[in-house]
Amino acid sequence: xxxxxxxxxxxxxxxxxxxxxxxxxxxxxxxxxxxxxxxxxxxxxxxxxxxxxxxxxxxxxxxxxxxxxxxxxxxxxxxxxxxxxxxxxxxxxxxxxxxxxxxxxxxxxxxxxxxxxxxxxxxxxxxxxxxxxxxxxxxxxxxxxxxxxxxxxxxxxxxxxxxxxxxxxxxxxxxxxxxxxxxxxxxxxxxxxxxxxxxxxxxxxxxxxxxxxxxxxxxxxxxxxxxxxxxxxxxxxxxxxxxxxxxxxxxxxxxxxxxxxxxxxxxxxxxxxxxxxxxxxxxxxxxxxxxxxxxxxxxxxxxxxxxxxxxxx
Numbered sequence: 244x245x246x247x248x249x250x251x252x253x254x255x256x257x258x259x260x261x262x263x264x265x266x267x268x269x270x271x272x273x274x275x276x277x278x279x280x281x282x283x284x285x286x287x288x289x290x291x292x293x294x295x296x297x298x299x300x301x302x303x304x305x306x307x308x309x310x311x312x313x314x315x316x317x318x319x320x321x322x323x324x325x326x327x328x329x330x331x332x333x334x335x336x337x338x339x340x341x342x343x344x345x346x347x348x349x350x351x352x353x354x355x356x357x358x359x360x361x362x363x364x365x366x367x368x369x370x371x372x373x374x375x376x377x378x379x380x381x382x383x384x385x386x387x388x389x390x391x392x393x394x395x396x397x398x399x400x401x402x403x404x405x406x407x408x409x410x411x412x413x414x415x416x417x418x419x420x421x422x423x424x425x426x427x428x429x430x431x432x433x434x435x436x437x438x439x440x441x442x443x444x445x446x447x448x449x450x451x452x453x454x455x456x457x458x459x460x461x462x463x464x465x466x467x468x469x470x471x472x473x474x475x476x477x478x479x480x481x482x483x484x485x486x487x488x489x490x491x492x493x494x495x496x497x498x499x500x501x502x503x504x505x506x507x508x509x510x511x512x513x514x515x516x517x518x519x520x521x522x523x524x525x526x527x528x529x530x531x532x533x534x535x536x537x538x539x540x541x542x543x544x545x546x547x548x549x550x551x552x553x554x555x556x
Contacts, residue, residue: 245320246525246534252316260319265292267326274549275449291441294340295322301347311354312347314522320538321522327545328457329514338437339511342379345372346386346491347515353389353487362399363406366390370410378418378431382503389490449552451509453544458496458513461520465489468523492516 248259268288273280301314349372352365360366369390377384394403419429426432469485495513498504504511521541528534550556 244531244535246317246538247531249316249320249525252319256316256319260323261292261296263320263323264295264326265289267323268292270546271326271329271549274553274555277553278555287441291335297344297347312351313354314519315526317525318518318522321525322518324538324541324545325457325514325518325521327549328541329454329510335441335511336438337441338379338433339508340441341437342376342383343515345376348372349386349389350487350491353393357393357396360393360397362397362403366394366403366406367410367413370407371414372410374411374414375418378415380503380505382498385494385497386490388494389487392486392490448509450548453548454510454513457521457541458492458510458517460524461517462492462496464520464524465492468520468527488516488519492520 245259249256265288268291269284272284272288276284301312349369352360352369355365373384373386373390376386390407394400397403418431422431423429425434465485465488469489492513495510495516498512499510525534525537528537547556
């Protein structure tokens with residue numbers, strides 16, 4: 244039983260998780276290439292899978308309680324599953340990976356218990372991160388909502404607000420200076436490197452039905468788990484990992500509904516929070532049989548939908 248491997252974070256679980264991630268990427272690229280093993284497919288799959296290693300490292304650190312954002316061993320199985328289920332209709336480039344890693348860094352800060360958040364240092368960093376993201380795409384400023392929500396629960400509100408403003412000013416000053424020095428323009432212009440494709444661009448977009456269903460499942464899971472925890476504790480006493488991931492998921496839905504991306508992306512922001520909550524579902528299932536049923540149900544759905552959407556069956 245494959246889910247048994249992911250009960251605890253072991254070397255075996257990490258290696259298996261990476262192998263599943265690589266296999267999922269390879270399968271998706273194979274389907275999107277109409278069943279052709281083109282020249283770069285193995286390299287492209289490997290390069291993108293290396294970025295998922297970050298999640299594996301986060302899982303390892305969080306298991307050792309040296310990281311605030313709690314990933315468990317089950318997330319090593321949810322991330323490759325979500326790769327197969329994902330609405331693969333857009334390319335991935337270094338800029339998008341920078342955005343994802345920046346949001347994960349912010350999530351780690353906001354995952355602290357509310358009384359352990361440093362109103363000076365932490366809010367300065369958050370202001371810097373979200374300002375940098377907003378400089379890339381102004382619509383990403385929606386993530387500032389997570390900071391404002393957190394401020395309402397801390398005593399040092401004035402210090403926090405000043406720190407945020409200093410972080411905003413610092414980020415914009417640095418970014419505008421760099422942009423003007425390189426491009427002669429104070430507004431952001433994507434460089435050739437940051438816009439380069441990691442994958443060979445897909446010609447056609449697959450149906451979004453499977454991924455929308457997965458996002459809905461993740462949303463319901465986030466609400467259910469929060470309700471269960473709130474029976475004993477208040478909202479922000481829980482640690483904010485679930486709270487921020489919920490906000491991240493909601494913002495990703497807003498981005499899709501109102502088409503707030505500046506390229507052909509549709510659901511890219513939703514991948515990490517969806518995988519996070521799908522992994523949490525695996526954690527809540529105590530019986531191995533149910534975990535196996537969930538795993539193979541999601542795997543079967545993803546495989547069949549990819550084969551069907553790309554005309555391979």
